[in-house]
Amino acid sequence: MTLPQEPPLDLLVHRMTWEADEVLSVELTHPEGKPLPAWEPGAHLDLHAGGQIRQYSLCGDPADTGRYRIAVLNEPSSRGGSRHVHTVLRPGATVTVKGPRNHFALAEAPRYVFLAGGIGITPILAQVREAAARGAGWTLWHGGRTARSMAFGAELTRLADACPAGTVHFRPQDRYGHLDLPAALDGLTPGDGALVYCCGPEPLLAAVEEACAARGLGGQLRLERFAAAPVAAPPGGESGFEVECARSGVTVTVGPDEAVVDALERSGVQVETSCRDGICGTCETRVLGGVPDHRDMLLSTEEQTAGRTMMVCVSRCASDRLVLDL
Template sequence: MSEHESELTLLVRRMTWEADGVLSVELAHPDGKPLPAWTPGAHLDLHTGGHVRQYSLCGDPRNTSAYRIGVLNEPSSRGGSRHVHTKLRPGQTVTASEPRNHFALEDAPCYLFIAGGIGITPLLAMAREAARRGADWRMVYGGRNRGSMAFTDELASLGGDLTLVPQDELGHIDLRAALGGLPDGTLVYCCGPAPLLAAVEAVAPADRLRVERFAAPVVERTGDESAFEVECRASGRTLSVGPDTSILRAAEAAGLSVSSSCQEGICGSCETRVLDGTPDHRDFLLSEAEHAAGASMMICVSRCASGRLVLDL
């Protein structure tokens, strides 16, 4: 479970300019030991500059000596990416979570990857894995201009069908053309800014589409906001969760140690096992089937649909 994950102390081994405003950061064990395994689509939480931010791994899982992330110098950043670009340097150490994956590459004969900007990072690792599996894959990759688009040479070397769409030259990605005539069994993976995800969700077959978000979309909530009770089985505590707070906040106020990061239901760091009761799922990570199963929930945003929950907390 994510709340029991151990933290890693990692050495910044190398930093490389991959495009205008995009740095790749290579992280290794300070003693050169192998790092925990990961799979394409995984991300980690990076603690740096007083912030905790999620970054997708874009290296090769077969390389157990280092993790690689891509970091955009985002002008509207709350501080995480700015710190990486202005303060972080090779030779320093940082704290990170072990990788976790809510955007895994499922088995399929064909893939279509749609990337927007820094959303290329998880899809780069996926394209590499698709090529390794011998699957047919296409990628449509959009960016502000060619200079801002990272990892293009690396992508081109993987042997798939790569289409670059610099906005200043070609406008936005023609999604209807990209998604037209998909071969049977094709899965579509998309990562990028919210407008791209919304546009893809409007035209892509829902059963074939997998997305990863940078931020939670704005939605109108219609679920029950009333107070409920949570039994924390592992700690022997019972919490009352009011209408204006979350399970996460109530647990923290009671002195329980709970992992959290985004607090928007998109990163998975607070995922908690449900032992009894029915969650009111409000995250943007778990699938419809996982929501229906109710085996776990994101306690930063999700609530209770049964009056009482028993959680492994």
């Protein structure tokens, strides 16, 4: 995984389009017409909106270097990012973005099963397009509350019509109920090389994890979360530990109920953060010594075992001391 190093960009809001009920797509271009940094399916941008930094998946075409496209669901219960996009942001405005950054890359496979719930279609859309371009077999199961709430239906239908190896199943909940996971996973067997990609609300992700585990497909599942899944505290509760910042020469004590990033900031060491839930990767920090206790939802099992980086917003320490490249 690459540590975030990208400088921010100020981009122009070129176009905004209603893609479904309460879903607006936003096209961003460089104000001087310059090409934008390259990205691959599964990548997201950090968007500065309404005093918040929020992550939105890129759902356009990576081959189009002149524009980025994101899609934003209007969520009244959000902390303000989506509301700002829907009520304040307009074509002609300038917004600051950082990225792209990718924690949900599409690995090579002969066959894919894509599962999308609601606005979770945004990273999946670009992945479906890439799977079709690779000539792989693919099936998409797209669920949502109603047909009117499900974005990019026409675009997905055109993709499937142009790709003999692709199939789309639209499953609005008011007609079909929850996604039929046994049907979606039918025909997949452990070790057959097929991969399952899923993005959506936590109940869907948990159900897909359970269904794949029951079929021995856990190693073939790739997930992207909107929010962090609950993480149980270790037996006996949390304990404090020390963190040494190798470059700044600062050593801090992290309390049992304190996040590493909060302890660092309290001691004057600033780390860029966004979600503070371990789901965006903004605060990923290189580990030079000690054993991290990973609590994030991004690093793979192999990356967590290697312990080379950690998300300091949620992860803690499994040894007495951590040494970080800060």
